[in-house]
Amino acid sequence: MTRRRTFAQQQHHAQTDEAGNQWLSIEEAARLLGVGQSTLRRWSDAGLVPVYRTAGGHRRYREADLLALLKSEERPRRRLSRKALVDLSFALYHSQLTAQVASRPWYSRYQPEHLAELRALGRQLVELAFRIVNRAVDREELLRAGRTIGQRYGEISAQAGLTPAEAAEAFLAFRAPTYLAITQFAEREDIPTRRVLRLLGELTILLDEVLLATLRSLEPDTSLTRSVS
Template sequence: MTQEEWLSLSEASALLGVHPSTLRRWSDQGEIESTRTSGGHRRFTRGAVEQYLRGQQLPERAEPAPKGQITPSTTTDMSQAWRDSFPAEHREAVRHLGQRLLGLMLQYLTRQNEDERFLQESRAIGRRYGAEIAKAGLAMLQVVEAFLYFRSQFTDMALALPAFPRPGDEAESRRLHGRVDRFMNEVLLGTIEGWELGTGGRVLTLG
């Protein structure tokens, strides 16, 4: 394997919002790049998976995703109003950052260990968000409003994951809620940092 990050079947299917059997069939048909470990387990590159998250339509013959499960169109619909507040030249960058952030959060939540690299990367993406917001001339109030909106949406998506514990497993549920909070806190801190750097510390106001 190369230095590129590889995902398991469950991680890749969660990131794409499809059932593992769907992704397994796509792999067998050569529709998405994959390889096998010496033990016969499938592995997918993050880059191959993210081609779908960058707006590519999923094949029509895929089984419908379970109710509440994540699909690329969910991300697109969710962020449309937010992107429309940006000048046209900034919208593509904002769309890509949102998809990247969602994919990163899903990988962080489905891993068993507390890998600090995911938190560091979420903060870095937040900085890029902040820089784009500053370039668009949006005020800090709009930054916070947008963050609260996306935090709510991303949390709802995480709760809909098949891997998320169902009611009754209270200890595990608290642990994962805590991970969502840590992840999104890093995004907020990074966004503020990026906005401050982009505005030079100037206070922008609405109107």
């Protein structure tokens, strides 16, 4: 009886070292895991999947590592889902969206310390979003926390000299990791479509409140104007 060949042997391009390890290219590894190459790159960069580099800088994956990951998928999925997906969503944000907004006039007016705090606020926003998923917070409490984040967004934007319209545009860009984290979480956990739509609706309500709080904090202090007059 013919023995079943390994996945790597079936692909013809995989290499075997002296220890008998089968090494896969990123294309072969992504096919084995059933994900896209860009997803596998993000997982590798976040330390979720072991990856090695050739002398020429090419990524190589050991088939045994990937098979072990597949066999233990149910355990790490829940252990890594929140922190890992937050990290992955921010990695994607910085690699793609930052390149898009960096050319906007308002972006250069944020100082490095502003951007660092905005990133921290963004992570807090993602954590609030996960509390929606876990139903671990009262709705009013959630909205209050969101408004607090929005107020700080506005204060930072005011310090940077942004107009309300520019601050709104900035927030729309900085909120991207929140949607990314939740959609990736939903995909990994196989959440039913109906519940995903409900979660996204609740998330939109939260983010709308954050945006409104951002804009309110940029409004001139009319009480001070009245007292002076």
